[in-house]
Amino acid sequence: MEWEVVIGLEIHAQLATRSKIFSGAATRYGAAPNTQASVIDLGYPGTLPVLNEAAVRMAVKFGLAVQAHIAPRSVFARKNYFYPDLPKGYQISQFELPVVGRGHLDIDLENGERKRIGITRAHLEEDAGKSLHEDFHGLSGIDLNRAGTPLLEIVSEPDLRSAKEAVAYMKKLHALVRYLEICDGNMQEGSFRCDANVSVRRHGAERLGTRCEIKNLNSFRFVERAINHEVERQIELIESGGAVVQETRLYDSVKDQTRSMRSKEEANDYRYFPDPDLLPLVIEPAFVDAVRATLPELPDARRARFVADYGLPDYDAGVLTSTRELADYTEAVVALAPADAKLAANWVMGELAARLNEGNLDITQSRVSAAQLAGLLVRISDETISGKIAKQVFDVLWSEGGDTDAIIDRLGLRQITDTGALEAIIDQIIADNPAQRDQYRAGKDKLFGFFVGQAMKATGGKANPAQLNDLLRRKLDG
Amino acid sequence: MHSLSVAEMAEALAQGQCTSEELTEAFLERIAQFDGALNSLVTVEPERALAQAREADARRRRSAAGPLTGVPMIHKDIFLTAGQRTTCGSRMLGDFVPPFDATIVARCAAAGLVTLGKANMDEFAMGSSNETSHFGPVRNPWDPARVPGGSSGGSAAAVAARLAPLATGSDTGGSIRQPAALCGITGLKPTYGRVSRYGMIAFASSLDQAGVFGRDAQDCALLLEAMAGFDPRDSTSVDRPVPHYAGSLNHPLSGLRIGIPAEFFGAGLDPAVGEAVEAALEVFETLGATLHPVHLPNLGLSVPTYYTLAPAEASSNLSRFDGVRYGHRCEHPANLEDLYKRSRGEGFGAEVKRRIMIGTYVLSAGYYDAYYLKAQRCRRLITEDFRRVFETVDVLAGPTAPEVAFRLGEKTDDPVKMYLSDINTIAVNLAGLPGLSLPAGFVENLPVGLQLIGPHFEEGRLLNMAHQYQRETDWHRRHPTAFA
Numbered sequence: 017m018e019w020e021v022v023i024g025l026e027i028h029a030q031l032a033t034r035s036k037i038f039s040g041a042a043t044r045y046g047a048a049p050n051t052q053a054s055v056i057d058l059g060y061p062g063t064l065p066v067l068n069e070a071a072v073r074m075a076v077k078f079g080l081a082v083q084a085h086i087a088p089r090s091v092f093a094r095k096n097y098f099y100p101d102l103p104k105g106y107q108i109s110q111f112e113l114p115v116v117g118r119g120h121l122d123i124d125l126e127n128g129e130r131k132r133i134g135i136t137r138a139h140l141e142e143d144a145g146k147s148l149h150e151d152f153h154g155l156s157g158i159d160l161n162r163a164g165t166p167l168l169e170i171v172s173e174p175d176l177r178s179a180k181e182a183v184a185y186m187k188k189l190h191a192l193v194r195y196l197e198i199c200d201g202n203m204q205e206g207s208f209r210c211d212a213n214v215s216v217r218r219h220g221a222e223r224l225g226t227r228c229e230i231k232n233l234n235s236f237r238f239v240e241r242a243i244n245h246e247v248e249r250q251i252e253l254i255e256s257g258g259a260v261v262q263e264t265r266l267y268d269s270v271k272d273q274t275r276s277m278r279s280k281e282e283a284n285d286y287r288y289f290p291d292p293d294l295l296p297l298v299i300e301p302a303f304v305d306a307v308r309a310t311l312p313e314l315p316d317a318r319r320a321r322f323v324a325d326y327g328l329p330d331y332d333a334g335v336l337t338s339t340r341e342l343a344d345y346t347e348a349v350v351a352l353a354p355a356d357a358k359l360a361a362n363w364v365m366g367e368l369a370a371r372l373n374e375g376n377l378d379i380t381q382s383r384v385s386a387a388q389l390a391g392l393l394v395r396i397s398d399e400t401i402s403g404k405i406a407k408q409v410f411d412v413l414w415s416e417g418g419d420t421d422a423i424i425d426r427l428g429l430r431q432i433t434d435t436g437a438l439e440a441i442i443d444q445i446i447a448d449n450p451a452q453r454d455q456y457r458a459g460k461d462k463l464f465g466f467f468v469g470q471a472m473k474a475t476g477g478k479a480n481p482a483q484l485n486d487l488l489r490r491k492l493d494g
Numbered sequence: 495m496h497s498l499s500v501a502e503m504a505e506a507l508a509q510g511q512c513t514s515e516e517l518t519e520a521f522l523e524r525i526a527q528f529d530g531a532l533n534s535l536v537t538v539e540p541e542r543a544l545a546q547a548r549e550a551d552a553r554r555r556r557s558a559a560g561p562l563t564g565v566p567m568i569h570k571d572i573f574l575t576a577g578q579r580t581t582c583g584s585r586m587l588g589d590f591v592p593p594f595d596a597t598i599v600a601r602c603a604a605a606g607l608v609t610l611g612k613a614n615m616d617e618f619a620m621g622s623s624n625e626t627s628h629f630g631p632v633r634n635p636w637d638p639a640r641v642p643g644g645s646s647g648g649s650a651a652a653v654a655a656r657l658a659p660l661a662t663g664s665d666t667g668g669s670i671r672q673p674a675a676l677c678g679i680t681g682l683k684p685t686y687g688r689v690s691r692y693g694m695i696a697f698a699s700s701l702d703q704a705g706v707f708g709r710d711a712q713d714c715a716l717l718l719e720a721m722a723g724f725d726p727r728d729s730t731s732v733d734r735p736v737p738h739y740a741g742s743l744n745h746p747l748s749g750l751r752i753g754i755p756a757e758f759f760g761a762g763l764d765p766a767v768g769e770a771v772e773a774a775l776e777v778f779e780t781l782g783a784t785l786h787p788v789h790l791p792n793l794g795l796s797v798p799t800y801y802t803l804a805p806a807e808a809s810s811n812l813s814r815f816d817g818v819r820y821g822h823r824c825e826h827p828a829n830l831e832d833l834y835k836r837s838r839g840e841g842f843g844a845e846v847k848r849r850i851m852i853g854t855y856v857l858s859a860g861y862y863d864a865y866y867l868k869a870q871r872c873r874r875l876i877t878e879d880f881r882r883v884f885e886t887v888d889v890l891a892g893p894t895a896p897e898v899a900f901r902l903g904e905k906t907d908d909p910v911k912m913y914l915s916d917i918n919t920i921a922v923n924l925a926g927l928p929g930l931s932l933p934a935g936f937v938e939n940l941p942v943g944l945q946l947i948g949p950h951f952e953e954g955r956l957l958n959m960a961h962q963y964q965r966e967t968d969w970h971r972r973h974p975t976a977f978a
Binding site: 055058059060061062063064065066067094096098100103104105106158285287288289292293294295 | 573574580582587590592593594596691692693694695696698699700726727728729730806807809810812813814815816818819820830834854857858859862866
């Protein structure tokens with residue numbers, strides 16, 4: 017490929033604090049407009065911000081999880097611009113001195129390699145309100161419930177080289193903030209959203225190309241599509257003799273294209289300066305240590321443990337630890353059915369995942385609990401049922417609920433392991449099919465499968481497959 | 495009754511010689527009689543004041559009165575008063591009724607003080623003469639052709655004319671001390687962080703500080719004690735106990751080292767004002783204090799530093815007045831930009847616009863380093879000057895303003911000349927120090943103010959000094975004859 021793509025992401029994670037970053041108002045989503053806006057959120061004259069310590073704790077937690085430098089002193093700054101949903105006429109953010117400095121996150125590439133993505137910084141800031149343009153007969157409505165909601169803006173280095181890498185990074189970060197319980201990750205509600213800086217350059221070129229920023233990408237799919245479109249647009253532009261203009265673009269998910277929002281010339285001069293209403297944020301080492309003590313096991317560590325303790329392939333461990341909930345589920349299954357962790361992994365990633373996908377459900381919405389699945393796996397391991405029968409039992413568990421053993425008994429699915437009974441069935445089948453028997457014995461090995469099929473049919477699939485094979489071989493060969 | 499000091503008034507109330515209702519009525523009558531000539535108040539609601547007075551009387555009958563319960567006062571119209579119009583001297587907030595009290599308003603109410611009304615002021619506290627108010631200029635009770643100073647001109651004029659015994663003010667570059675000097679009363683700007691800024695409409699947040707006006711140091715001490723202290727709603731307020739200021743006024747001054755910065759006695763000083771100040775300093779010598787010439791070498795940077803930083807902060811602080819949620823909104827806006835431009839264009843006066851433009855300019859890309867950052871460095875130099883000088887002296891003294899009250903209109907055409915009125919007071923705000931102005935003589939029947947500056951949180955020392963001086967002198971007891 018002639019062109020190299022360069023991408024950096026700015027991700028806004030809404031922090032899961034109960035109250036806002038600078039006021040005591042609640043942050044609950046979906047309340048009636050302007051019912052969660054205090055005089056501080058409304059930007060009343062005379063009001064002053066007071067920093068929410070919980071937001072700081074969450075930012076530090078994130079910083080520690082990406083091995084970042086935690087600034088002992090960081091500064092809140094005002095970003096000045098006029099907009100109706102920005103009540104004070106400025107957003108309180110961090111500019112020159114962010115709370116979280118340089119860190120990194122490792123992502124898995126499709127070719128199986130790992131790649132380290134640099135995190136430039138992460139800073140605390142307040143969200144703006146929302147402008148509502150429908151239902152107001154040519155006017156705009158302003159809902160300030162979201163104004164003052166704490167955000168952590170996580171800025172990556174321009175280390176990403178494709179839309180796929182960008183999505184992998186974003187997914188990894190998404191899992192991480194949920195592991196850390198600092199963000200609910202709900203992308204529909206805007207709790208986790210992304211701006212992408214995209215440029216292209218010819219392979220081997222030293223200088224970065226002119227970049228465009230694509231705003232407000234609120235799903236993994238949109239990120240991938242928007243970046244791919246933007247890359248195509250830029251390449252076409254350059255190849256047809258034009259030049260990329262630095263600008264902010266909006267992705268239109270309906271038309272599946274990006275369009276210009278404002279050029280560099282039209283960009284606001286934000287006139288950042290330190291907010292005189294807030295003292296510098298000083299973080300003592302003891303505070304950092306206390307936060308460190310609350311860190312959960314992080315995705316990469318958990319993945320390594322799944323490999324080491326469960327003997328899972330790295331790929332499986334990666335999939336199963338991709339979200340905290342999925343890893344918790346898997347761990348619960350293995351704890352109750354410890355005989356064969358790989359079997360558990362296969363079921364979670366196979367049958368269960370397929371069902372969840374079908375219903376567009378996540379693991380917390382699974383209709384089969386970890387205990388139910390474990391009960392099923394135990395019966396596979398002890399050869400009460402075969403894997404094939406187990407799928408039948410799983411169907412029942414999924415659609416009707418209940419308990420594996422009860423289902424096995426009710427439907428009479430117990431595997432036939434009685435050698436005498438199986439032998440009688442096999443003898444009968446061989447006696448009923450003399451032609452096939454003779455052909456087999458004359459060297460037509462493929463007919464072995466015919467006998468297995470007949471025996472399974474006769475037992476309703478309940479014959480223990482290994483035992484059946486063994487007996488059949490002896491009877492036919494002997 | 496209006497001539498009593500606050501301590502005397504409190505005593506009369508405690509002894510049952512008068513009720514708060516009677517006291518409040520007396521002052522309301524004086525306001526009705528005299529304020530037409532002064533224009534010191536923009537809002538007076540007699541019924542509201544009397545209701546508070548009756549509540550104070552009831553509290554006294556329940557034996558739940560504090561030392562200031564029932565004493566009337568005035569709040570500068572920069573402090574939010576729940577349910578009572580708060581204009582900040584601006585058309586922008588001409589009909590703004592806040593839903594909550596400023597912390598200091600709530601604390602005064604909790605102490606049982608009665609609010610007579612809201613004092614006129616320069617628009618958004620931007621001015622040194624009270625001529626930028628949307629509600630018209632305030633006049634100086636000593637000579638109605640002259641200004642009372644600003645921006646807390648209404649508060650100072652009202653106390654000087656005995657329309658109220660006490661008033662609050664705010665001081666960003668001298669807005670308490672300069673009008674106190676020009677009106678012949680006592681005014682104190684506390685240390686930055688000593689008094690909550692919550693509910694005080696912001697001008698320049700890193701410099702703004704609420705303070706007090708009274709006729710003498712003791713009155714100021716009583717009010718400051720009621721107002722001061724940590725407020726969890728203001729991150730810049732300092733969590734530190736409030737001393738019993740009124741109880742520490744009688745320490746002898748023997749051995750006290752008073753630094754006299756040469757820079758306060760430079761070319762711009764009216765020689766007659768200088769003489770009055772020198773005479774006042776001699777009084778301190780007779781009280782046992784010693785005078786020491788000192789230098790504040792970077793003091794000359796304070797006016798340009800201030801007029802860079804204060805507008806920068808103001809340009810941002812005043813962005814919230816956009817016509818969207820409260821305050822003035824233009825008629826029939828055609829679109830969003832029109833709404834912003836006309837609402838702000840109509841709502842703000844010329845001086846406010848000038849400062850918003852200066853502030854926007856100094857924060858702009860390409861100018862930030864040359865102006866804003868450089869001014870911050872100058873601010874540190876000035877602060878360091880004070881720190882160094884307080885290693886060798888206990889307090890600094892000099893003229894509060896370089897001249898006595900000037901005539902209305904005299905400086906309105908020349909902003910720089912107007913800005914130089916604050917040349918002696920501005921550095922104190924830049925360094926966050928406490929400063930007090932007290933009456934120290936007259937020049938042609940116009941008051942002269944002496945400024946005392948202390949180290950951080952040494953308000954008590956300044957009040958103690960002022961009180962000792964006022965025991966020896968009677969400048970603070972004189973009052974303008976037209977308002978007898």
